[in-house]
Amino acid sequence: MLGLNQLSNAEKERLFQEDKQAIEQQLDLKNPEYLGAGSFGRVYRAESNDGAYLAVKVQSQEQYNNQEFAAADVLNTIPNNYFVKTFGKKDFGEKVFLLEEFCDLQSLESATNLGLIAKTSILMEFLVLFHEKGLVHCDITPSNILFSSVEGQESFIPKLGDFGETTSLQNINNSTEIDGTQFFFPPEVRQRRGDYNQGIDIWMLGMTLYMIASGKKIDHRSYGLLCVSGLVPPTQTEDLSKSQNELLLDVNGKKLTETMGKDFVHFLSYMLNEDPKRRLTAKQLLQHSIFTKNLTGNIDQIPNAYAEELGLKIDIKKQIASQRVSLV
Missing domain, CATH: 3.30.200.20 (Phosphorylase Kinase; domain 1)
Known part of the structure; x- marks a missing residue:
């Protein structure tokens, strides 16, 4: 076709x-x-x-x-x-x-407020369970993270969609090339090293969050630097090179630790480790303080009252499909 x-x-x-x-x-x-x-x-x-x-x-x-x-x-x-x-x-x-x-709101790609970025990290809960099933998404991008109203409540949540490139861990272990959006691929995939694992999803979600949080377009030199050195934790800034320090700034030169918070940037650094053997798993990341200490507020759901502030529009007439709907 x-x-x-x-x-x-x-x-x-x-x-x-x-x-x-x-x-x-x-x-x-x-x-x-x-x-x-x-x-x-x-x-x-x-x-x-x-x-x-x-x-x-x-x-x-x-x-x-x-x-x-x-x-x-x-x-x-x-x-x-x-x-x-x-x-x-x-x-x-x-x-x-x-x-x-049907997700009635826009994607993360459409969001205009940084407050929504940290909330999206709760997708890690899903990735833990998804990876336990032996699957790899392979295409986590801003356009594939959607927002949907919660039925019966005045709130909404992020959802990961488009499983069209999903494959099994066994298949990806035996591959030298994978399908998906190449810009978001980790260094090991770009270099065709093989022996891939579910760390691909971790890097891609990290790249997605970094891209939206920093406001840097895809042609920004920071993305090339990320694939070489990864994102170094902000606690190590005294030992960083000029290029590594650049990665900790947004497109306007402001520190990500100030715009997003030190804990969130620290969390990102674990996801954007250029060495797949040192990159944390979804289960390990779920133990990070942004989840255990709930530093981003009510991390389970986002109140509808915040929608306009976050650059999203709520359609109050929209009804959500339920499990009552089925195909015969």
């Missing part, structure tokens, strides 16, 4: 209409609205009969078998709310329709 960028506008429109028709007729959902596309397929928002919004991901059979199989059967067995849940799937011809939780 050709990618969207290989299709003419007329072919794209025809494909979208075919998808929408199948969503209405085969899934019995209403008002499908195209949201976007990527290597994972196409995503639509649709309504169930009880008015709940759902996300419908449309993939080819080949895309589903090659990219989703490692995670699809185990994700919903994980007792955690910090990931985008899948409610079911249905095959229709050469396409697979995945019915997923």
Whole structure:
């Protein structure tokens, strides 16, 4: 199946209409609205009969078998709310329709306030359980961290989504190359050292948090420096070189320890260790003081009252899909 960028506008429109028709007729959902596309397929928002919004991901059979199989059967067995849940799937011809939780807010990429960055670190709770299942996400980026309202409460939480590049630890151990967004890959992947592990996810989440916290664009020289020296803990500043000190500054030259807090930067340094053998695991990171001492406030949920301050918009009319929704 050709990618969207290989299709003419007329072919794209025809494909979208075919998808929408199948969503209405085969899934019995209403008002499908195209949201976007990527290597994972196409995503639509649709309504169930009880008015709940759902996300419908449309993939080819080949895309589903090659990219989703490692995670699809185990994700919903994980007792955690910090990931985008899948409610079911249905095959229709050469396409697979995945019915997923719809996140009503923007992604971390859209957030405008640094206060949201530290909150996102609670995704570590999910990564602990996810890694215990022997899986590696391989594509943790700002656009794949979404925010969703908590049903029945005046708050919202971050969720990790897009498991299209997920693979098993066994597969990644035997690979020299992996798929995903290369900019966020750790040094060992960029250098094709092989013998990879779940530290890939730790580095990618660390890079994501660093990128948003520092405000540095992808062409900033700091990212090259990170792959060479990692992020050195701020407690060692007396021994740092000029380039290492540069990594502890944001794009405006302000110290990250002042804009984000020393504890958070210390936490990041454990994630952004250039040596995968010294990089902490998700389980080890969960013992850091930002979790055990709750230094970032109520770390489980973010009150809706903070949404505007954080650059997000709450749609109070939005309803969240529940486990009542299923595919037959």
